Amino acid sequence: MPTPRRHLPTHEVENQPDPLSDVNLFADDPILVTIAPDHLKEYGTALGRAETRATGQAANRHTPELTLFDTGGRRLDEVSFHPAYHQMMSLSQGTGYAATAWDGGSHVEHAAMVYMASQVEPGHCCPLTMTYAAIPALQADAGLAATWVPKLTARSYDPSILPIDQKTSATLGMAMTEKQGGSDVRTNSTKAIRAGDHWRLTGHKWFCSAPMSDGFLTLAQTDKGLTCFLVPRWLEGDRNAIHLMRLKDKLGNKANASSEIEYHNALAYQLGDEGRGVQTIIEMVHHTRLDTAIAPAGLMRGALTHAMHWARHRRAFQKTLIDQPLMGAVLADLILDWQAATHLGLHVANAFDNPEARPFARIAVALAKFLNNKLCPRVSLEAMEVLGGMGYVEDTPMPMYYREAPLNSIWEGSGNVICLDILRTIAREPEAGATLTEDLHKATGQDARYDQALKDHRAHWPALPAEHEARAFAERTALLLAASVLIRHAPSAVADGFISTRIHAPFGQIAGSATGLDIASILASFES
Structure with missing residues (x-):
């Protein structure tokens, strides 16, 4: 690549450090090399390339956009991302960010990946962190775990809009807090009504991180109290009744979409014992x-x-x-x-x-x-x-x-x-x-x-x-x-x-x- 011109008509550019060149975020780190597994050097190399850092900057500059309806007025409730965001997701999910702690690696390996990815583009870490963290929670239901965990731990990235059984991999988000309570989730007002082998949820969530995830763990009230549910994003031949109200205009974490949502009789599956959602x-x-x-x-x-x-x-x-x-x-x-x-x-x-x-x-x-x-x-x-x-x-x-x-x-x-x-x-x-x-x-x-x-x-x-x-x-x-x-x-x-x-x-x-x-x-x- 040709070097930038230093000799300008008005002055000579000097005493300006050149941009940081390719680095290895693993091999160049004196703490990681003594604690984390050596094979993470490849991930550190990929993240540390100047090209990858530029990709991360692009993902932050070109923020997600919300599309509520198609041209005919039918609901879409979709978020579109710049290609740079998908590139970051593909790199990290493909390397095992969400999977490694559960498929033979370790939590130390996972933490090292979080640490390195945060240096380059922290926004894409949000959906992958929640995917990683949801896996042990899903063990509360063997059937749901059998369906979802293999897709959540797949080392590939699949952003397609399809039900879980048709995807090569998936991500999982979380929607807990509501306007009236925030951290006090026991005040949640979202209601769950039993409908055969599943439930229907109606209510709102003040913060839903990564709304294009394939499902969400969420809390809702039943007759027995606050209960945890898995709400799939996409159904067979249909979209679940999850309405995206707006994207949050955040101080940072720009590449990642965070939203307010409403459940309008949305299909959900109970996870864990009724009344023991927390x-x-x-x-x-x-x-x-x-x-x-x-x-x-x-x-x-x-x-x-x-x-x-x-x-x-x-x-x-x-x-x-x-x-x-x-x-x-x-x-x-x-x-x-x-x-x-x-x-x-x-x-x-x-x-x-x-x-x-x-x-x-x-x-x-x-x-x-x-x-x-x-x-x-x-x-x-x-x-x-x-x-x-x-x-x-x-x-x-x-x-x-x-x-x-x-x-x-x-x-x-x-x-x-x-x-x-x-x-x-x-x-x-x-x-x-x-x-x-x-x-x-x-x-x-x-x-x-x-x-x-x-x-x-x-x-x-x-x-x-x-x-x-x-x-x-x-x-x-x-x-x-x-x-x-x-x-x-x-x-x-x-x-x-x-x-x-x-x-x-x-x-x-x-x-x-x-x-x-x-x-x-x-x-x-x-x-x-």
Whole structure:
């Protein structure tokens, strides 16, 4: 390909870093190469190509469009996507994003794929994350599982408008929240009426992510209470009575369609016991939470990759930016957050792979989701600022990372919901609290500051805190858990820096204000 012209009539273009070239998001990542399976190198290569990154940018620029009716006024209720979106879906579903945890791979492998895909185009992750997470929930009904799971775990992408038995693969979404309740799903008003071997649903859903999925897990009221249902999108020779009301005009996640829907006597199949809808769908929620814990780490990695590239190739005041002491301090501080978020997210994914570790996974995934998503906006903002004015321009992916940063904290349960869930889990499932304590103590004896902080934590909260202290408790516990994982698995400069600035003493709230860091070693920890 011909190189762009640097010699212009008015000036010479210089001191402008070339765009990031092809990279391998797996092989170039010092954490993934030590934790995740090596065969993910192929997915990392495909995602890291400049061509793929351009495809992701196109999917974000050309947003989905809603078509309610055909030219004759007949209902279509369809969403059309730019070809770039379908290319991203084909790459990730074809590689096993939704399938690998269930067909011989692992949750660690799945989490690594979420982490890498989030660096390039996070929007297409939404339907695939829900597809992955719906599979264990479907085990509540053997018949539905037999029909749907083989299509959900197929390593191909089939966006065709056909009933499930005619498709080579499928995706599954979720429609739970309603206008009057939001996270309080027990206030849902959607009604379900039995009709032979199936049900008919009437009502609305305020948020339906990925409305072109082939089916949705949803909650509706029966005579026995809130019940979980599987609502197919397409029927034999017909469209199910799911009306798309409008697409949400979101801050970020632009490539993905999110919608408001209404059920107009829509056909549905009961999943799980009648009246126990929350208990049934919680399996899906539990697994989506893993993805919302690891995705922000991927966003941080993506933003920092571009910031580091810029800092290494841009000069100011006779030095490259990365050799400027203050810039090095800022980047090193941000790398600590990325290291903590990534190690913590993959540590939790490893617990998902061990059935005996389920109590720990239940509490740890909530802690990881809370902490990682509070770190992500800070990292994306500061990484954007490294590029100066260019970071604020859509020519770079930095605005996308910034817009995406709040999403995973809000999706599935915002910060307050997660913190209250942490308290409930410890109160109702003593084994979860016990396994958390055990994991925290696995890192003792290696850093006296950590040991003292853990002791102080136990002394400050000998019992569960009052509700108004839930965030303080969640933050401190999550930071200690992250520190414990770093002590065991991260470079010593990273663990030392994290403990000295996040655990031992309150760190500066502004990136780069922490002192005493081994900046050179921390910067070196960003690459394998």
